[in-house]
């Protein structure tokens with residue numbers, strides 16, 4: 033297989049990347065490529081330009097800020113998984129990132145790319161939402177903060193403008209008790225349904241176009257998950273109730 | 283880019299996948315291609331020592347980096363790398379299609395966990411599919427590889 037033709041740009045600074053994104057029609061950022069390249073290979077995505085951010089130096093930091101942990105654009109999911117800072121400040125994120133794909137995928141895939149991709153069945157957007165974190169977006173117009181509850185707008189759609197680069201995600205510290213529990217067909221697959229508990233807050237994934245906050249006492253209320261070959265809508269609702277029960281049993 | 287210690291020019295066409303570049307341009311057909319969307323693990327290679335999917339990397343992205351394929355894994359002194367030796371001893375393969383990807387993933391697994399628990403072994407090979415062995419002999423091979431690597 034071969035991706036469709038595109039023009040390739042590899043800026044070396046964030047400023048240059050923002051300028052390039054602002055100057056091009058129909059450009060896609062390439063971070064870890066673990067979601068974008070499959071879409072190219074299947075020709076489900078046909079961007080005119082690929083803006084590869086992997087040549088930008090020093091945007092792979094994971095550091096403490098404002099009582100939480102910040103993860104920059106090129107920090108790989110494996111680095112988040114191994115990070116002592118994340119394990120200490122936000123162990124919920126450590127637990128969640130281990131459920132994302134497989135280690136070899138996490139060696140390349142980035143946390144920020146995962147949030148930008150906004151797959152409805154993805155764990156990390158639900159963690160950001162449950163904890164009430166935010167992302168920082170950068171463009172030639174400057175920098176802005178997008179809160180988790182404003183970021184995810186639809187299936188693989190976010191509030192990021194086409195010329196904005198997600199430069200950092202920030203997760204508040206996670207306190208006990210927390211849990212992230214999902215059901216998937218095979219280990220490492222996307223979840224059929226999953227729940228994230230952060231003390232008394234509950235976020236669900238895989239059961240709506242975006243991750244959603246829910247009432248732990250009646251988590252399935254108002255949900256209309258889609259059914260597919262893997263699971264019917266009813267089964268997904270059942271999973272939401274069972275997994276929420278498990279998450280709040282502790 | 284360097285592949286197995288040899289410097290090669292980077293392909294001009296940015297849409298050349300690293301997997302296709304290795305196989306078609308460099309003739310390194312030990313890197314296998316199964317699904318081309320990251321699911322099967324057959325195309326796994328080492329990029330600067332860490333296993334990655336070569337079907338999800340553009341060849342141009344490897345410029346300035348070191349790629350190790352199954353052909354370059356064993357040192358000059360030994361015909362087989364300890365992980366290859368362990369797969370051989372434990373019958374960790376039948377048709378062999380999945381084997382290069384398993385071996386390179388296991389190299390990464392043992393770098394992370396030199397003495398993996400059975401759970402860590404399962405976790406470490408979960409991203410690779412094998413249609414022949416039923417995985418039992420592959421699990422054994424990983425434990426044997428850990429032993430051999432410590433010697």
Ligand SMILES: Cc1cc2nc3c(=O)[nH]c(=O)nc-3n(C[C@H](O)[C@H](O)[C@H](O)COP(=O)(O)OP(=O)(O)OC[C@H]3O[C@@H](n4cnc5c(N)ncnc54)[C@H](O)[C@@H]3O)c2cc1C
Nearest residue numbers: 061063064065066067068133141142145146148154198320
């Ligand atoms: C076999 C397999 C199994 C997987 N299983 C799971 C799973 O269980 N759970 C899960 O959550 N994910 C899973 N994934 C997806 C994986 O987590 C991806 O790494 C992640 O979704 C995308 O991150 P990336 O860095 O690879 O982004 P890319 O693939 O490079 O980009 C993805 C999208 O985000 C945009 N983007 C990326 N970075 C930025 C940025 N900094 N600013 C603006 N836009 C950006 C891109 O333009 C593109 O549209 C799986 C992938 C594979 C191949």
Ligand code: FES
Nearest residue numbers: 316317318323337
């Ligand atoms: S061919 Fe790359 S993972 Fe299947």
Ligand code: FES
Nearest residue numbers: 376378412413414
């Ligand atoms: S040995 Fe045949 S696919 Fe694994």
